[in-house]
Amino acid sequence: MEQRKKVAFYTLGCKLNFSETSTIARSFESEGFDRVDFTESADIYVINTCSVTENADKRFKSIVKQARKVNEDAFIAAVGCYAQLKPEELAAVEGVDLVLGATEKFKITDYLNDLSKNDFGEVHSCEIQEADFYVGSYSIGDRTRAFLKVQDGCDYKCTYCTIPLARGISRSDTLENVLKNAAEIAAQDIKEIVLTGVNIGDYGKGEFGNKKHEHTFYELVEALDTVEGIERLRISSIEPNLLKNETIDFVAQSKAFVPHFHIPLQSGSNEILGLMRRRYRRELYTDRVTRIKEVMPHACIGVDVIVGFPGETDEHFLETYHFLNELDISYLHVFTYSERDNTLAADMEGVVSKKVRAKRSKMLRGLSAKKRRAFYESQLNTERVVLFEGENKEGYIHGFTENYVKVKAPWDPSLVNTLHRVKLTSIDEDGMVRFEFMDEKMMTA
Structure with missing residues (x-):
């Protein structure tokens, strides 16, 4: 009897990538592959890439090396955001055999008729305009929690971001399919679902560039709250301008949704927010935090911030620092700005030196530790x-x-x-x- 082939996965980046890796892994299992850990010998290694930071690009090469160390003859495939943005660059990395873009990654098993090594990686990637259909996915692995993808792509044009180039236009799963996936997760004794996507507050836009919202994010939240067997539902990250009062108020009295929000800020300076082309100003952000704390005083609020954006002076940075220091939030995710090809920010004036970026990042990480500690202390004896x-x-x-x-x-x-x-x-x-x-x-x- 022919021995079953083994496949291993490595995921870089966000919760959305984890949910998609899990779905791709299930497609391998249905084709008769056995999934093994990335540290074990496998016939195929699949690396799901990320392009949000410079560091993710560098890590890819070291992960390929890691796989080749375990099995030099293994077939190595790269999928994900970096594979869509820089397919030729990944294909040129020694040991890489196959690179699949945004629309091809979910059909990876169709490209594996021949697992012999290639001298140069074979590339199958579409023009990003072709990524106009939706593939639902969810992750199961950690028994306590699953990441459920409800939306993909983004129509926002933030000047630092490559995600619209890597994932295409905003589009969503149907409400019916999200509820079906949630019920499947519940049936596997998983207690918590984390909703994920690129811009989940934009949920409801259909396929093929249809901008009409079939359902709103609020209707999604309302419907998911009725799914039997799920103890907890968590909203992963949502833009402040898309987090409406009705959603906040619903979570406050919800059966399953937990009092935890992660809301990207990126800068506490309105001038920098303008340069970033963000769709709100700091006053709206304050309003969202105030509303959450009014109806859920014990809520946890996480914040994304970027330091060292072009044009960010010491005054702008201190504006951000003091704004966050005074805000009733619980922790920060601090990102050091890194130039990405094909973004407007990469050509902007006022480049901040790497040394200054690192110093600002360290200051905000220190503030985050202080905020988390204060939040934890506020929860003692409850x-x-x-x-x-x-x-x-x-x-x-x-x-x-x-x-x-x-x-x-x-x-x-x-x-x-x-x-x-x-x-x-x-x-x-x-x-x-x-x-x-x-x-x-x-x-x-």
Whole structure:
């Protein structure tokens, strides 16, 4: 009997990439492949790439090396955003055999008739205008949480961003299909779904460039709240101008949606927001944060910020720093601006030196640590529900409360993928929170 071929996956970048890798992996399994870990010997290694930062480009080469070290004769395929933007560049990396663009990646098994090594990577990538259809996906792997893709592409023209070039126009899954996927996830005893996409607040635009919204993001949230078997629903990242009061108010009284929002800001200076072509100003951002905290005082709010954008002076940066310092938010994701080909920002004047970018990034990371600590302290002596994760990290099990406080306890396998009511008691040296069990099951255990 012929031995089954083995495939391994490596995902760079965002939650959306993870959901798509998972879907691509299931297509391999249905074709008779066995999935193995990326550190193991496989016949095919698939690397799902990202192009958001310069670093992601460099990491690709080291991941290819890693795969070749395990099996020099393996077939290596690159898919994802970087594969769409710079296919020839990836194809030229030693050891890469196949590069698939935005529309081809979901049909990868169709390109694998011959697994012999190529001298130069074979490229199949479309013009991005052709990426006008929608492929739904969701990730399953970590038993406690699944990433469910509801939307793809973006119609915004932010001057620093290559995502519209890598993923095409904004388009969405049908409400019916999202609910079907959510029910499939629930059937596998997964307790939490994280909604993901490129610009999920824009949910509802149909395929083929149809700009009419079939449904709104609010209607999506409302419908998902009724799915049986899902304990928690989390909105991953949503633009401030698309996060409406009706959605915030619905989450506040929802059965399953948790009080955790991640809202990109990018800059606290209106002048820089204008140069970035963002679709809001800082006043609107303040308004969104204020509204959330009014109806959910215990909500966790995460913020994306870019430092070192062209034209960002010390005054602009300090404007951002002070704006964030005074805002009632919980943590930051800090990105150091990096020039990307074919973006307007790459040709802008006022380039900020790498050294200054690094200094500003360090200052904001320090502010993030301070904000997270203050948020965790505000949650001490409150009762929360924790969903425990599946990994044993140095003798501890970790979990997250509904409002995204990370907790730890001595490893206990019976806790994996279970929800428990706890009282948050203290913050450990590593910044994680200790707790006492408050539910009966644990009292009697």
